[in-house]
Amino acid sequence: MIRKSFLSLLACCFAGTANADWALNMPRGITDLSVETYNIHMMVFWWCVAIGIVVFGVMIVSLFRHRKSQGVKPATFSHSTTAEVIWTIIPVVILMLIAIPVAETMIKLEDSRDPDLSIVVTAYQWKWHYKYQDEGIDFYSSLARPSLEARRKESGIDPNAVDNYLREVDRPVVVPRDAKVRLLLTSNDVVHSWYVPELAIKKDTIPGIVNEAWFKAKEVGTYRGQCAELCGKDHGYMPIVVEVVEPDAFRAWVDARKEGAARVARNQ
Amino acid sequence: MSTTVADLHDHHDDHGPAKGIGRWLFSTNHKDIGTMYLVFSLVMFFVGGAMAMVIRSELAIPGLQFVHPEFYNSMTTMHALIMIFGGVMPAFVGLANWMIPLMVGAPDMALPRMNNWSFWILPVAFSILLSTLFMPGGAPAGGWTMYPPLVLQTGDAFPYLIFAIHLMGISSIMGAINVIVTIINMRAPEMTLLKMPMFVWTWLITAYLLIAVMPVLAGAVTMLLTDQFFGTSFFLAAGGGDPVMFQHIFWFFGHPEVYIMILPAFGVVSEIIPTFSRKKLFGHDSMVYAAASIAFLSFIVWAHHMFTVGMPLSGQLFFMFATMLIAVPTGVKVFNWVATMWRGAMTFETPMLFSLAFVFLFTIGGFSGLMLAAAPADIQYHDTYFVVAHFHYVLVPGSIFAIMAAVYYWLPKWTGHMYNETLGKAHFWASTIFVNLTFFPMHFLGLAGMPRRIPDYSTQFTDFNTVASIGALGFGLSQLIFVWVIVTAWKGSKATDRVWEGAHGLEWTVPSPAPYHTFETPPKARIAGEAFE
Numbered sequence A: 001m002i003r004k005s006f007l008s009l010l011a012c013c014f015a016g017t018a019n020a021d022w023a024l025n026m027p028r029g030i031t032d033l034s035v036e037t038y039n040i041h042m043m044v045f046w047w048c049v050a051i052g053i054v055v056f057g058v059m060i061v062s063l064f065r066h067r068k069s070q071g072v073k074p075a076t077f078s079h080s081t082t083a084e085v086i087w088t089i090i091p092v093v094i095l096m097l098i099a100i101p102v103a104e105t106m107i108k109l110e111d112s113r114d115p116d117l118s119i120v121v122t123a124y125q126w127k128w129h130y131k132y133q134d135e136g137i138d139f140y141s142s143l144a145r146p147s148l149e150a151r152r153k154e155s156g157i158d159p160n161a162v163d164n165y166l167r168e169v170d171r172p173v174v175v176p177r178d179a180k181v182r183l184l185l186t187s188n189d190v191v192h193s194w195y196v197p198e199l200a201i202k203k204d205t206i207p208g209i210v211n212e213a214w215f216k217a218k219e220v221g222t223y224r225g226q227c228a229e230l231c232g233k234d235h236g237y238m239p240i241v242v243e244v245v246e247p248d249a250f251r252a253w254v255d256a257r258k259e260g261a262a263r264v265a266r267n268q
Numbered sequence B: 001m002s003t004t005v006a007d008l009h010d011h012h013d014d015h016g017p018a019k020g021i022g023r024w025l026f027s028t029n030h031k032d033i034g035t036m037y038l039v040f041s042l043v044m045f046f047v048g049g050a051m052a053m054v055i056r057s058e059l060a061i062p063g064l065q066f067v068h069p070e071f072y073n074s075m076t077t078m079h080a081l082i083m084i085f086g087g088v089m090p091a092f093v094g095l096a097n098w099m100i101p102l103m104v105g106a107p108d109m110a111l112p113r114m115n116n117w118s119f120w121i122l123p124v125a126f127s128i129l130l131s132t133l134f135m136p137g138g139a140p141a142g143g144w145t146m147y148p149p150l151v152l153q154t155g156d157a158f159p160y161l162i163f164a165i166h167l168m169g170i171s172s173i174m175g176a177i178n179v180i181v182t183i184i185n186m187r188a189p190e191m192t193l194l195k196m197p198m199f200v201w202t203w204l205i206t207a208y209l210l211i212a213v214m215p216v217l218a219g220a221v222t223m224l225l226t227d228q229f230f231g232t233s234f235f236l237a238a239g240g241g242d243p244v245m246f247q248h249i250f251w252f253f254g255h256p257e258v259y260i261m262i263l264p265a266f267g268v269v270s271e272i273i274p275t276f277s278r279k280k281l282f283g284h285d286s287m288v289y290a291a292a293s294i295a296f297l298s299f300i301v302w303a304h305h306m307f308t309v310g311m312p313l314s315g316q317l318f319f320m321f322a323t324m325l326i327a328v329p330t331g332v333k334v335f336n337w338v339a340t341m342w343r344g345a346m347t348f349e350t351p352m353l354f355s356l357a358f359v360f361l362f363t364i365g366g367f368s369g370l371m372l373a374a375a376p377a378d379i380q381y382h383d384t385y386f387v388v389a390h391f392h393y394v395l396v397p398g399s400i401f402a403i404m405a406a407v408y409y410w411l412p413k414w415t416g417h418m419y420n421e422t423l424g425k426a427h428f429w430a431s432t433i434f435v436n437l438t439f440f441p442m443h444f445l446g447l448a449g450m451p452r453r454i455p456d457y458s459t460q461f462t463d464f465n466t467v468a469s470i471g472a473l474g475f476g477l478s479q480l481i482f483v484w485v486i487v488t489a490w491k492g493s494k495a496t497d498r499v500w501e502g503a504h505g506l507e508w509t510v511p512s513p514a515p516y517h518t519f520e521t522p523p524k525a526r527i528a529g530e531a532f533e
Ligand code: HEM
Pocket: B145, B258, B259, B261, B262, B304, B305, B323, B324, B326, B327, B330, B365, B366, B367, B368, B369, B370, B372, B373, B378, B381, B382, B383, B387, B390, B391, B394, B395, B398, B399
């Protein structure tokens, strides 16, 4: 019985990795570092599987062979210095094998020098504000209308009928492909966290502190995330949408935004 | 064993318990106080469990069905506080009260009146905490981690939250002092430190951890209090303070706290596996050293909860390496349990089943812990359901399974009757199946990017949430079997003094049920046939 439940558990693990479905496993993402992160995740995972097979394997063999009902006499040994030294040293070696590549990635993660584009992200309860430092664009980004209506208790709207329920915003962040984008993150009130899995970025936005994160997106597309740090009642309703576009399209978007802002200013 | 019984009959004054409610209110008897702790924690498990049911009902399908987001946040916050401070910790203190004197051959805890006091503070503390549910602004909803500035937005409940935490801390510290003084001063004459049973050892280490970190928590929440009411700015950026400093202080308490909840569980399992393997615990001394190194390392890993706050690279590297290092002594423990079973003659009564599930499932939680330790990967996992899966694996089939194993193991000694083994096994299988059904899918949810502490979610997360909710309901209902087994335990067949064929240790030399007073004269262990092995 025990073996069975364990095997099914392990089967779950394998199912989780065998099909690279994003719903079961971490997304590989669209930056070099997100792929490195994914690889680290899988490397540690497979080490755990290997250790699990050995440890659980020995235990399961023991559970079947060393039972009183098999008429065995219990052995009397109660320690073995050799064994204990071995199973202290082997894990240390495995940990070093894990730690070295991981440390290399960490160094790269921190290197936000020479960005092509800087965006100041300010969190509010419960929306985001983005300010493109050199382009002179800034706007708020909050939960899109259809989700906003459906999210209410007794709204009568089926969330399955809403596109990207809770993961859609009114104004997405737009960034060019292959540009090094630096985010400067802070908060206006409580701690929030800016989290987009495909960019492998999760960085807390903290009042009084400016944090840095960076990414270089390699694929055009729309990537979704949401606030990850509990920030009060609408914490679940602070989505993030990043649109990665071709550099030309980005310039066009910047111009259109500036145009729009100027028009609004004139009309006032 | 006969010597102790004879001693009991020498003098007849003041033996039985007092009559009526006074027996419990004014009790200084370690067995009565132990029982009260255990009953209290069982009640708290059900209160916290009911809150978990609210959470899982709301999450069963997308959309808001039952509660508003504010109340949902109160539920997650209160669930955690109640389970940690009202469920797991008091349960282990209850076991310590009952068993440490019996295991070291002491007549009672060293400081019996303080023992009474440390228990009775708890119902007060939790009445205060639970009363916040009815206050304007609602119960605390800023998470059990109480990060400022958010926690400062709590309504009228705020000072009550701080006061309740202070009371819980005082209770824990007094309990810990009692454990340490009892173990250090009241052991049977021939029981040297390294001959102590593992449960006693792990509790001794736990007690030191408690004394070291509960005051830190008290300091942190007091600073929150003064920031809120007395114009200080410890954690307020506008006044020159630093919100991240709270997180450092909190986790300096918080990480040792998680080991406070698991070390006594290690002790329980280290008692049960040898009994039902009919073989001595493998590597007793290295188990002690492993527990001690875990305790030491637990003080220098706290910032692995904070890889996303923007720490300097060197800090991140240090905390990652230190965290990984903890896996080594933890591994030694698991290997030693397996080596204890190896070439034993095992039987599978309920306490053993729970202990075996502990070894399997705690190890799975350890694996996810190792994955979380890798900082870049943690940036993806942090604050998602992957973390929720991790800590529920180490806490539910970890700490809580160990508590249930301990109850089944020692219940015959407490009541003098055998519980219903068939029902016990049913409880075990139901719990084990449902606990995995509940928490295993959460790994997938987290990897797919579902944050924790949200009342509603994007529709791609629906399937696994539904599975988890079904599992949770099943797990909750399974615990009714547990209550039934305990309630009916008084009807079972008479238990022998030794209870389990392979049991060793002083607690098995006293009669079943254990008389109200035991070991009034220190046991001569060798005469009783128990060299403290
Ligand atoms: C092999 C040993 C372990 C390692 C390496 C480990 C590592 C970690 C890490 C890195 C985190 C932070 C995750 C995040 O928030 O990003 C974490 C969270 C946590 N761990 Fe463990 N852990 C281990 C064992 C345990 C044990 C034994 C317990 C308790 C019985 C435990 C309870 C928790 C809890 C409660 C949290 C989450 C706290 C919160 O954010 O609310 N862990 N663990």
